[in-house]
Amino acid sequence: MMGGEQHAESYLELSNVPGYFLQDEEATDPAKFDYTSNFGLIERPYGTDADFDPDGRQTQWQRFEQHIRQLNAESDATTSYRVLFLGRHGQGYHNVAEDFYGTEAWDCYWSLQEGDEKGTWIDAHLTPLGVAQAQTAHSAWESQLAQGIPIPQSFYVSPLNRCLATANVTFSGLNVGFEPIIKENIRETIGLHTCDKRSTKAEIAAEYPLYTFEEGFTETDPLWDAQLRESNSARDARLLQAVREIVAGDSNIFISLTAHSGAITSILKVTGHRPFALTTGGVIPVVVMVRNVHGRAPVMEIEPPTTAPKCIAEEEVKQGVRTSVEIVGLDV
Template sequence: MANPTPPPQSDSHFHFSTVTGIFLQDDPNTDPDTFDYVSTNFGLVPRPYPSDDTLDSTDPKSQWQRLAHYIDTLNADSPPETDYKLLFLGRHGQGVHNVAEARYGTVMWDCRYSLLPGDEDGNWFDAHLTEVGIEQARTAHGAWKTQISNGIPSPQSYYVSPLMRCCETARVTFEGTGLPGTEPFRPLLKELLRETLGLHTCDARSPKSAIAKAYPLYTFEEGFSEEDPLHDAHLRESDSARDARFFGFLSDIFATDRNSILSLTAHSGAITSILSVVGHRVFKLETGGVIPVLVKAERREGKAPERVVEPWFGRPSCPGE
């Protein structure tokens, strides 16, 4: 199996942090279990920004427009080694595998059924969306259209996990919104933007040719292989190994993408690790949910601090074994 983490640069590294006070989701008083991103403008906090006094007072701006100006100001006033990006992190809608796990229970799912390609009710290899999942993506589509009318800054780059459920979620979410870069919608598929790797067949990906056939307008990052190089049928990626993978992923994005507003359509585990890497508090998303995060990245000299990375692990025992 290929190493899923890009090799760290020896001469410098990124330090990531979350700019807090921008969104309700980074407030400890916000309950993830009851939070509704749709009815709260994606969680945008109504507040002034230090850059407001540089706006034209005769041309009132919306909260989103003032935030976009604030981000532009932060980047303009920061030294070259500091960069700010607004990440819109979207989780895929409900998949066939989510329904199966609920049906069998997490314990039996992890030890037995997740290792199978499916059952009599459906196939969950590289799991597709259910009708509920498609409807959740339509909800995200409507939320984006509402926020467009509120002046939300448009994503300048769209990144999508190559797993089928994310490809479909991104398509339903963004096609037809009128956002720049969505007509036609040609997001970039990134291999590392995957769910926790290994064991579970729902997290193995389809061949490149099958993805290209299903989503012919999508683009693949350079070096994207025909077959899945990351899935291991015998070992499951540890949380700390996944965090290390996403530290590498974010380092690559911040090093190569000069845009400041990015959309990433991914998975629960992927978003959990991204939030961990950027110092955001734990905030679990429901299927189809969206969380925005303003991230500050500082390039620092020398190698990145050593991470404690636990080894991948095998299948857990089922009850009674």
């Protein structure tokens, strides 16, 4: 800093732009939503159609891409529009275990273990069903590419194995220039659950040699804590910062992120999108306006991390015995 000059403080404001996808609309039930046909793209005209497609020969996706590119072309230097393709990983072995033992028993005991007699879920891998769900996403992308869906120009992936595998199955062989970047902070809620502790950098590199690590990616997991679990509000702040970092350092418009239910929940929240739960393997695009705002970013209220809840009937949980009164949802 020279001559006492000071740089004005600013931050990136992220806001969802509704009206393009069914998942934007309150009437769309996430439980009944099928992303595989067209990722929820709404059949509608755009203001750019008259010039771009006067004869009505372009597909909905082609007209959508032109519209988004035109929004960017007409925006001032402080504003841009991005399309984030948010993909949730396929079913992992931890998902099976939670369904098997029930959420209460999972949270208070089983999630803290590395596995059971059936296998492990530390840095949980995809189940055969999870692989099939990623293959479904692959087919959905293949179908939409034939309809002119804009190809993601950048690919970001959580460092957890289930996301690395899902992205690989989803995009490999599609001729989309799949060169994924592993980004630490788009991972699932951090702490306690062993399924959310990532493998070492060397192990990831050995299994996925074509993936690139973001700058500063460490050999061992710097975030996971065996005693404390990140609060939802802390996760929101982390994902907000992660997306801000992506859009600040990456000028591409169409961006793919392969992440987790918690991470996607937070991305939707901090961009002002309505809550929209994705099934394992699901994909939704969202349009986000990015605006460089002068001044300090609004302060987010961050709740402290939590410890594992106490099991109501610990021995029954460990033994896998259902007690309908004491351990609701335990089903073996």
